[in-house]
Each structure stands twice: as structure tokens, then as C-alpha cells.
Amino acid sequence: MATLTTRTTTSGLIALGLAGAVAFLALWTLLALSGVVQKQFLPTPLGVLQRFVELTQSPFVGHTLQQHLLSSLGRFGMGFGLAAVIGVSLGLAMGWFRWLDEIVTPFFDAVRFIAPIAWVPFAALWFGTGIGGPTLIIFAGAFPPALINAYRGAKFVDVRLLEAARMLGTPGWKIVTHVLLPASVPSIVAGLRISAGLGWQSLVGAELIVASSGIGYLMVKGQASISTATVMAGMVAIGLVGVLIDVILRRVEAGIHRRRGRGE
Amino acid sequence: MSNIVFDAVTRVFRRDGKDFPTLDGISLEVRDREFVAIVGPSGCGKTTCLRMAAGLEFPTSGRVSVGGKEVTEPGPDRAVVFQQFALFPWKTVWDNIDFGLRNKGVLEAERRRRVGDIITLMGLEGYESAFPHQLSGGMQQRVAIARAYVLDPDVLLMDEPFGALDAQTRTVMQEELVRLARKNPRTVLFITHAVEEAVYLSDRVVVMSRRPGTIREVIDVASVRQSENWDRLERIEEVMDQDSFVHLRTRIWKLLREQQAPNDH
Ligand SMILES: Nc1ncnc2c1ncn2[C@@H]1O[C@H](COP(=O)(O)OP(=O)(O)OP(=O)(O)O)[C@@H](O)[C@H]1O
Numbered sequence: 001m002a003t004l005t006t007r008t009t010t011s012g013l014i015a016l017g018l019a020g021a022v023a024f025l026a027l028w029t030l031l032a033l034s035g036v037v038q039k040q041f042l043p044t045p046l047g048v049l050q051r052f053v054e055l056t057q058s059p060f061v062g063h064t065l066q067q068h069l070l071s072s073l074g075r076f077g078m079g080f081g082l083a084a085v086i087g088v089s090l091g092l093a094m095g096w097f098r099w100l101d102e103i104v105t106p107f108f109d110a111v112r113f114i115a116p117i118a119w120v121p122f123a124a125l126w127f128g129t130g131i132g133g134p135t136l137i138i139f140a141g142a143f144p145p146a147l148i149n150a151y152r153g154a155k156f157v158d159v160r161l162l163e164a165a166r167m168l169g170t171p172g173w174k175i176v177t178h179v180l181l182p183a184s185v186p187s188i189v190a191g192l193r194i195s196a197g198l199g200w201q202s203l204v205g206a207e208l209i210v211a212s213s214g215i216g217y218l219m220v221k222g223q224a225s226i227s228t229a230t231v232m233a234g235m236v237a238i239g240l241v242g243v244l245i246d247v248i249l250r251r252v253e254a255g256i257h258r259r260r261g262r263g264e
Numbered sequence: 265m266s267n268i269v270f271d272a273v274t275r276v277f278r279r280d281g282k283d284f285p286t287l288d289g290i291s292l293e294v295r296d297r298e299f300v301a302i303v304g305p306s307g308c309g310k311t312t313c314l315r316m317a318a319g320l321e322f323p324t325s326g327r328v329s330v331g332g333k334e335v336t337e338p339g340p341d342r343a344v345v346f347q348q349f350a351l352f353p354w355k356t357v358w359d360n361i362d363f364g365l366r367n368k369g370v371l372e373a374e375r376r377r378r379v380g381d382i383i384t385l386m387g388l389e390g391y392e393s394a395f396p397h398q399l400s401g402g403m404q405q406r407v408a409i410a411r412a413y414v415l416d417p418d419v420l421l422m423d424e425p426f427g428a429l430d431a432q433t434r435t436v437m438q439e440e441l442v443r444l445a446r447k448n449p450r451t452v453l454f455i456t457h458a459v460e461e462a463v464y465l466s467d468r469v470v471v472m473s474r475r476p477g478t479i480r481e482v483i484d485v486a487s488v489r490q491s492e493n494w495d496r497l498e499r500i501e502e503v504m505d506q507d508s509f510v511h512l513r514t515r516i517w518k519l520l521r522e523q524q525a526p527n528d529h
């Protein structure tokens with residue numbers, strides 16, 4: 001009985017979601033066809049889809065959509081990977097070594113309010129058009145949640161486990177790697193999901209100025225040639241890949257919780 | 265020499281801006297290789313005493329020293345079995361027990377031998393690769409005990425280590441602990457609620473008053489054990505049947521009764 005109720009509700013929710021999407025697309029189509037907005041600035045959904053398919057088949061500003069995406073993903077991987085490694089290790093270490101916490105926290109608190117996009121001019125000055133610029137900007141987006149969640153995970157580790165580790169003669173660095181790290185895995189993974197999201201969001205900003213390929217670059221060039229369909233196809237691609245990244249990380253998260261067997 | 269000395273130790277906890285005197289003037293020496301049990305009403309500060317010897321808690325006034333050195337932090341000379349066992353949930357039984365030896369830098373071959381031996385001793389064979397949450401409470405506690413024993417420390421601090429065990433396992437562990445203690449004596453501070461366990465295991469039993477904890481009386485068990493030659497008896501129930509045992513137990517029992525708060529029945 002209970003499952004039946006749940007099932008009804010779930011399918012009900014799906015139906016609602018579908019209805020919302022259909023209504024949205026219908027409104028959009030109406031608006032585009034009505035001529036209130038110039039066609040050039042608002043293509044129909046079908047037009048965007050067409051352009052999307054076109055972009056996957058014939059190169060635009062040098063590359064197909066897939067190639068642009070691939071180059072974007074490469075930059076994202078660099079920035080996010082660095083943010084994850086540095087953010088998690090620093091966050092965990094700050095959770096154990098008080099002095100490190102005291103040194104880093106004030107600095108970090110000031111820097112994390114600088115939006116990723118605000119790093120663009122600085123990144124351009126420092127790295128020109130190389131890989132360094134976009135990496136820095138994506139890093140700026142992805143780093144804070146990686147650090148904060150690892151830090152919080154470390155701070156909330158069961159005191160009894162820490163005391164047990166100390167009684168067993170565990171040196172400080174090993175407490176970080178052998179107690180804080182495994183105990184904080186759920187918090188770390190949750191943080192990395194946010195990190196990945198913010199990093200991917202920062203991507204277009206990163207590619208606005210300092211790149212010569214990539215999905216952001218494609219959109220800027222689309223804008224220059226006043227092709228709204230191209231710009232919107234790029235937005236669709238960003239959205240789809242973002243969802244994909246999140247789905248993968250959710251899977252990882254669920255897998256970790258299952259493996260831990262505690263049904264958290 | 266690894267004795268434990270409490271010298272006029274007091275401890276006041278602050279909670280909600282109020283002072284809670286918890287220990288009041290504890291002076292006690294656990295001599296080198298002596299087995300001392302502490303009994304006392306719940307909340308009288310037994311765990312606090314043990315944590316001070318461990319270096320996890322500090323006196324408000326007075327001094328706690330181990331082997332002549334004031335305790336300022338945990339050290340490899342002391343091992344603890346906690347009231348709540350605090351196993352690492354992400355490590356297997358084997359790795360939990362092995363962890364302390366690794367930290368000490370003991371070589372692989374010797375580690376394997378020592379962990380293997382203690383696993384046999386504790387009756388944990390077949391569970392080497394199990395994770396703590398896959399074990400019963402009693403088995404988890406045996407892992408926690410194994411984790412402390414395997415280090416073969418000078419000082420063993422045990423906080424109600426057998427509290428979570430079923431009666432049979434508890435008996436086996438008690439007999440085993442007596443055997444170990446006689447064969448390879450260590451300085452042991454042992455906390456328990458079970459008076460019989462305290463008399464059976466220890467050389468002296470410390471009876472504490474209710475909060476703020478003071479030492480009500482220290483009862484010498486070792487001299488009775490020797491003069492009555494309890495150690496010739498193999499089994500715990502045989503020892504417990506001795507008149508001398510019953511006499512001591514009843515005496516401690518009465519002392520504890522007096523410590524019960526009037527409304528504490
Ligand atoms: N960190 C702390 N902060 C505040 N109060 C504390 C703290 N640790 C212990 N206490 C208080 O000190 C008293 C003694 O605690 P302790 O754990 O030593 O008692 P115990 O004798 O071991 O009791 P039990 O037999 O129930 O284990 C208790 O009233 C407890 O609330």
C-alpha cells in the first residue's frame with residue numbers, strides 16, 4: 001500500500017515536471033513566432049535544436065561542438081582537479097593543525113568572496129591565452145567548497161576516534177590521512193559536488209577572454225556573428241554537461257554511502 | 265618503573281556558567297605492575313581519573329604522573345580500552361588491531377605474528393577482514409581490548425572493558441586477564457561497576473564516594489589472595505565460592521551502598 005502511494009506520487013511529480021517543460025517550450029515558441037521579439041534574437045526551440053545538431057556535424061570557429069566541449073572539459077578537469085586536491089588536503093590539515101587554521105582562515109575568508117569572474121582580468125594579465133588562465137578561474141570557483149567541506153568534515157569527526165588514534169600513538173599527519181580523511185569522506189564528496197558545479201559554471205567566464213576553443217569561446221563567437229541560436233545551443237550544451245557531471249558525482253556519493261554499509 | 269600517581273587531584277567542570285566539582289582531593293598510587301580496580305557510583309569521576317592518566321584530561325589542581333613523569337599528553341607507554349570502544353569503522357578487525365603497531369614502526373613479520381596471536385586469544389578468528397559494524401557489541405569490545413593488549417604497554421587503562429560482553433564471554437575474558445596479569449604483570453587501572461569482577465581481578469580495590477568523587481576506602485585484595493592461595497583455582501566460580509572472597513565482596517558492596525544517593529534506589 002505504502003509503495004503504491006509512493007509510486008503514484010512519483011509519477012504525479014514526473015507528470016507535473018513534463019507539463020511544466022511543455023508549457024515553457026510552448027510559450028517560448030509562441031513568443032518567437034509572434035514576432036514580438038525579432039527572430040534573430042529569439043529563435044524557436046526547434047531552431048536551437050537544429051543549430052545544436054548542425055554544430056555537432058560541421059565545425060564552427062574551427063571545431064565541432066564536441067571538440068569545443070572536449071577542450072572545455074580538459075580545462076575544467078585541470079581547474080577542478082587542482083581545487084579538489086589542494087582544497088581537500090588543506091581543509092583536512094586545517095581541521096587538525098590549529099596553527100594552520102589560524103594562518104589560512106583570515107586569508108581564505110577574504111579571498112573566497114572574489115567571484116570567479118572577477119579573476120578574469122588578473123588571469124589574463126598573468127597567463128595570457130595559455131591554459132593557466134582558465135584553470136585559475138575554474139579553480140577560483142571550485143576551491144572554496146572543496147576546502148570548506150573537508151574542513152567541516154574534519155572538525156566534526158567523532159572525538160572518541162581522535163582520542164583512540166592519539167592513544168595508539170598516531171602522529172599528526174597520519175591522523176589527517178588515516179582518521180580525518182576516511183571519517184570525512186561523505187562531507188568531502190558532498191563538497192566536491194558543489195565544487196564541480198561551481199567550477200563548471202565558472203567555465204564560460206574563464207573562456208570569455210582567455211581561450212581560443214571551448215564552449216565559452218563558441219558562444220562568444222556566436223554572439224559576435226549575431227547568431228542567437230548558436231549562443232543558445234552552447235547554453236544547452238553547458239546545461240547538459242553540468243547535469244551529467246552532477247549525476248556522475250551523485251552516483252559516486254551513493255556508492256560510497258553503500259560501501260560504508262551504515263545506511264547514512 | 266611505571267607507576268601511576270594521583271597527587272591531591274581535583275577536577276572542576278564548568279557547565280552553563282556553573283562549577284561542577286567532580287573530583288575532590290584524589291591521592292592514590294598504583295604501583296609498578298599492580299592491578300588496581302576503581303568502583304564507585306555512576307558519575308563519581310572514575311572515567312575522569314582514567315582519562316587523566318591517559319593524558320586526555322587534566323586536573324584543575326594537583327598532579328598526575330606516570331613513571332615519575334607528569335602526564336601532559338597521550339604516550340606509547342599507555343594503552344586505553346575505552347568505555348565506548350571507539351573502533352575505526354572504515355578499518356577491518358585486523359587493521360584496527362594492527363594500527364598501533366604500525367605507528368610504533370614494528371616490522372611486518374612481527375606485526376603479523378602479534379596480531380595473529382591476539383586474534384586467536386580473543387576468539388576473533390575468521391573475522392579478520394570484517395568491519396566493526398558487522399560484529400556484535402561484545403565482539404567489537406574484544407577488538408578494542410585486542411587493540412590495547414597487542415601493544416604490550418607498560419600501563420593499561422581499562423574503562424569498564426567487559427561491560428558490553430555477555431556473561432560467558434565476560435567470564436572467559438576475566439579468566440584470561442587474570443592469567444595474563446599473573447604471567448606478565450602490567451600496571452593496570454581498571455574501572456568497573458561489577459564488585460565481583462573487581463575483587464577477582466585486582467590487587468587493590470578503590471571505592472569512591474559519589475560526586476564530588478573522593479576515595480572512600482582502599483581494600484587490599486592481594487594479601488588475601490596470597491594467603492588463601494586463590495591462584496591455585498582454575499575457574500572464576502571456584503574463587504568466588506571462597507569464604508575469603510565472599511567476605512571481601514560483601515564489605516565492598518556495603519561501602520558502595522552507603523554511597524548511593526538517598527533518592528537513588
Ligand atoms: N567534559 C566534561 N564537561 C563537563 N562535565 C563533565 C565532562 N566530563 C565529565 N563530566 C562530568 O563529570 C562527572 C563524572 O564523569 P565520569 O565520566 O568521570 O563519571 P564515571 O564515574 O565514569 O561514571 P559512569 O560510571 O557512569 O561511567 C559527571 O557528572 C559528568 O557529567
Ligand SMILES: [Mg+2]
Pocket residue numbers: 310311312347423
Ligand atoms: Mg565512566
